Amino acid sequence: MLRTWRQRITATDIVVWVIGLAIAVMVVYGSAKTLALGKYDAATWLDLTITGLALGGVYALIALGYTLVYGILRMINFAHSEVFMSGPYTATFMAYALISLGWWNKYPVLSLLIVMLVAAVVSSSIAVLLERIAYRPLRTAPRLVPLITAIGASFFLQYTFRGLYGSGLKGYPEMDIFKGFLMIAGIRVFKTQATAIIGAIVLMLILYAIVQKTKIGKAMRSVSEDKEVAALMGIDVDKTIATTFALGGAAAGLAGILYLLLFPVAHFYMGFFPGLKAFTAAVLGGIGNVPGAFLGAMLLGLLESVGPSLFLDGLGIPAAYQLKDAIAFTILVFILIFRPSGILGERLTQAKA
Amino acid sequence: MTKRLLVLLSVLLAVSMLLPACGPAPYECTDPIGCVTVAPGEPIHLAYAMVISGPDETLGIDSRNGLDVAVALKGKVLGHDIQLTGEDDGCSAEGGQAAGTKLAADPTIVAVFGTSCSSAARVAVPLMSQAGFVIISSSNTAPDLTEAGNPNNHPGYLRTAHNDKVQGAAAAKFAFEKMGVKKAATIHDGSLYAEKLQAVFADTFKQLGGTITTQEAVDPNATDFKSVLTSIAAGAPEFIYYPIFVKAGSLITRQAKEVPGLENVYLMGADGMFSPDVAEGAGEAVEGLFVSSPDTAAFTADYQSVFLPKYKELAGTDPISIFHAHAYDAMNMVIAAIEKVAVQDKDGTLHIPRQALRDAMYGTKDFPGLTGNLTCTPTGDCADPKIAVYEYHAGQYPPERIWP
Numbered sequence: 091m092l093r094t095w096r097q098r099i100t101a102t103d104i105v106v107w108v109i110g111l112a113i114a115v116m117v118v119y120g121s122a123k124t125l126a127l128g129k130y131d132a133a134t135w136l137d138l139t140i141t142g143l144a145l146g147g148v149y150a151l152i153a154l155g156y157t158l159v160y161g162i163l164r165m166i167n168f169a170h171s172e173v174f175m176s177g178p179y180t181a182t183f184m185a186y187a188l189i190s191l192g193w194w195n196k197y198p199v200l201s202l203l204i205v206m207l208v209a210a211v212v213s214s215s216i217a218v219l220l221e222r223i224a225y226r227p228l229r230t231a232p233r234l235v236p237l238i239t240a241i242g243a244s245f246f247l248q249y250t251f252r253g254l255y256g257s258g259l260k261g262y263p264e265m266d267i268f269k270g271f272l273m274i275a276g277i278r279v280f281k282t283q284a285t286a287i288i289g290a291i292v293l294m295l296i297l298y299a300i301v302q303k304t305k306i307g308k309a310m311r312s313v314s315e316d317k318e319v320a321a322l323m324g325i326d327v328d329k330t331i332a333t334t335f336a337l338g339g340a341a342a343g344l345a346g347i348l349y350l351l352l353f354p355v356a357h358f359y360m361g362f363f364p365g366l367k368a369f370t371a372a373v374l375g376g377i378g379n380v381p382g383a384f385l386g387a388m389l390l391g392l393l394e395s396v397g398p399s400l401f402l403d404g405l406g407i408p409a410a411y412q413l414k415d416a417i418a419f420t421i422l423v424f425i426l427i428f429r430p431s432g433i434l435g436e437r438l439t440q441a442k443a
Numbered sequence: 444m445t446k447r448l449l450v451l452l453s454v455l456l457a458v459s460m461l462l463p464a465c466g467p468a469p470y471e472c473t474d475p476i477g478c479v480t481v482a483p484g485e486p487i488h489l490a491y492a493m494v495i496s497g498p499d500e501t502l503g504i505d506s507r508n509g510l511d512v513a514v515a516l517k518g519k520v521l522g523h524d525i526q527l528t529g530e531d532d533g534c535s536a537e538g539g540q541a542a543g544t545k546l547a548a549d550p551t552i553v554a555v556f557g558t559s560c561s562s563a564a565r566v567a568v569p570l571m572s573q574a575g576f577v578i579i580s581s582s583n584t585a586p587d588l589t590e591a592g593n594p595n596n597h598p599g600y601l602r603t604a605h606n607d608k609v610q611g612a613a614a615a616k617f618a619f620e621k622m623g624v625k626k627a628a629t630i631h632d633g634s635l636y637a638e639k640l641q642a643v644f645a646d647t648f649k650q651l652g653g654t655i656t657t658q659e660a661v662d663p664n665a666t667d668f669k670s671v672l673t674s675i676a677a678g679a680p681e682f683i684y685y686p687i688f689v690k691a692g693s694l695i696t697r698q699a700k701e702v703p704g705l706e707n708v709y710l711m712g713a714d715g716m717f718s719p720d721v722a723e724g725a726g727e728a729v730e731g732l733f734v735s736s737p738d739t740a741a742f743t744a745d746y747q748s749v750f751l752p753k754y755k756e757l758a759g760t761d762p763i764s765i766f767h768a769h770a771y772d773a774m775n776m777v778i779a780a781i782e783k784v785a786v787q788d789k790d791g792t793l794h795i796p797r798q799a800l801r802d803a804m805y806g807t808k809d810f811p812g813l814t815g816n817l818t819c820t821p822t823g824d825c826a827d828p829k830i831a832v833y834e835y836h837a838g839q840y841p842p843e844r845i846w847p
Contacts, residue, residue: 138670261726280701394667398671
């Protein structure tokens with residue numbers, strides 16, 4: 091027993107475990123020292139947590155697009171970050187049109203619905219077009235080929251929008267109903283953050299219900315299991331894939347509106363970093379898995395927001411927030427060492443292997 | 444023997460005196476780092492390396508407009524047109540590397556205007572210095588670029604922008620003396636410019652008797668600054684100084700108002716945030732934001748009467764950033780130096796010795812520019828620095844000058 095166990099361990103395993111252990115020790119030691127220092131009070135930690143959750147909600151909705159497409163095509167849609175940028179950027183101009191009409195603060199709910207509709211429709215159509223033009227002709231090509239077209243499409247979209255709207259910054263107008271904060275059980279939460287968290291959860295549940303409960307969701311799941319058999323069963327594979335892109339695109343567009351509520355500046359490059367983070371979140375949660383994307387995104391948001399203060403302040407590292415991405419990705423490495431298929435990825439990967 | 448030699452010498456002397464009369468002697472370049480030859484009818488090739496795309500583009504485009512104005516007002520130089528080409532420095536080390544490599548490969552270039560950003564300068568300047576160019580920046584402000592003995596100081600590099608030793612100290616004085624604050628925090632974005640500037644600010648502020656609560660750093664491409672601001676709020680500063688660039692600067696301005704504990708702190712940026720894009724990006728939150736910047740009120744009268752109308756005619760807008768006048772002065776300094784050192788053949792061919800041109804640039808003394816009387820130090824600081832503080836008001840550009 092012991093011998094077989096010893097034979098199975100390779101040098102790589104040991105190195106990986108040492109790295110994992112080092113990360114764990116650093117995290118625990120740093121956190122303990124920070125808490126002992128007492129530089130931040132409970133309210134500060136709560137503020138950081140809420141900021142992290144709001145950010146995580148946005149990541150979650152973008153991550154959905156990656157996960158849905160991966161689930162069905164086994165392909166990373168790297169142009170998804172531009173799908174995320176296109177809708178909200180266009181919606182910003184709609185918002186200014188609504189302001190000049192005088193509707194923005196007079197009919198805030200209606201205006202918000204219009205802006206959300208514009209964002210969802212634009213993002214969704216771009217996602218569908220992307221699939222039709224850049225991915226469908228290459229569906230039978232080797233796996234790396236659509237990956238390259240995805241990157242090409244990403245640049246194409248970025249610079250198209252730069253050409254359309256210019257390379258400057260466009261401020262997203264604030265709405266009076268989102269100004270100020272709420273007190274929830276004695277905790278101060280900004281209305282924008284509350285909206286982002288609740289909005290992300292609601293949209294997530296709707297999407298999950300679509301995938302699990304509806305007919306089209308059933309079709310999506312069966313295409314993801316086996317395209318050929320699904321086609322034999324009378325499922326229109328092309329249509330199902332297009333629907334998947336449309337759904338992921340709409341989620342990204344709506345995520346963009348939540349993003350603009352939190353960080354109200356639109357520009358042509360705004361998709362890149364959130365897209366990268368959302369992709370990370372999807373991998374962290376187990377790519378191809380919808381609840382996993384949500385969990386991974388929330389975790390990543392929290393790590394980015396709380397991590398630098400918690401882990402590094404106690405170690406006496408100056409300017410900790412400079413390292414927030416390093417921390418988030420270190421923890422990602424840590425989790426992937428022990429769970430290579432992501433937090434919720436295992437069951438699914440085995441089923442599809 | 445001696446007699447014969449004497450005869451030979453005198454004959455040689457006579458011949459050599461006659462030679463120029465018979466025909467033009469070919470110009471021989473004796474300059475240690477080479478000469479640029481401009482054939483008759485050909486333009487003098489000058490180049491720029493400035494940030495002309497992306498979120499920080501207003502900084503570079505504005506300076507380039509300043510160069511265009513100078514060229515348009517000057518017309519021909521020694522009978523030659525001026526040709527201005529350029530590369531994008533991207534306001535980053537990577538962009539500087541690309542721009543510097545490309546420009547350094549072109550031996551027809553006499554001088555380069557740039558870079559826009561100090562981070563780009565750090566990698567682009569050594570490349571272009573090797574190529575023998577005169578490099579003159581209108582907006583690099585990081586102190587080490589002109590510090591004697593510093594590895595980032597290279598031969599041939601000069602600037603018409605102020606040194607941040609001046610700007611950072613002015614900002615600290617403004618905070619401590621004018622606003623009466625005792626506790627300040629700083630944020631930089633890891634760029635050479637911002638890091639040095641906040642360091643000078645912090646040092647001066649401490650010398651004046653204030654306390655620095657936190658010195659944080661952020662990623663210039665990030666969008667979420669709420670966490671870092673929340674952690675800064677724990678130190679309860681009364682003043683936050685973040686001398687960074689447009690994109691991150693406007694986001695921080697906006698998010699600071701939403702962080703508990705920071706609702707009433709004073710916010711201040713530097714000249715990199717003197718741009719209409721900041722007013723646009725920060726929205727209503729821009730109200731009350733301070734920026735330090737070259738004092739346009741101290742510019743000469745020509746700025747209003749000659750420069751601005753021409754700028755508007757060529758660019759179609761009012762200035763979109765703050766270093767256009769510095770670029771204009773840089774162009775005129777280079778033209779003056781070329782006129783001083785260039786050797787012109789009868790047929791109009793122009794020879795510009797590179798080292799002599801550099802020496803002429805460093806020797807600039809009391810040059811009447813728009814930004815003041817410019818005298819260059821041996822390491823290339825040519826500015827006549829006058830810094831003022833401006834305050835933004837929502838829906839209004841340019842910001843209002845409030846100090847000194």
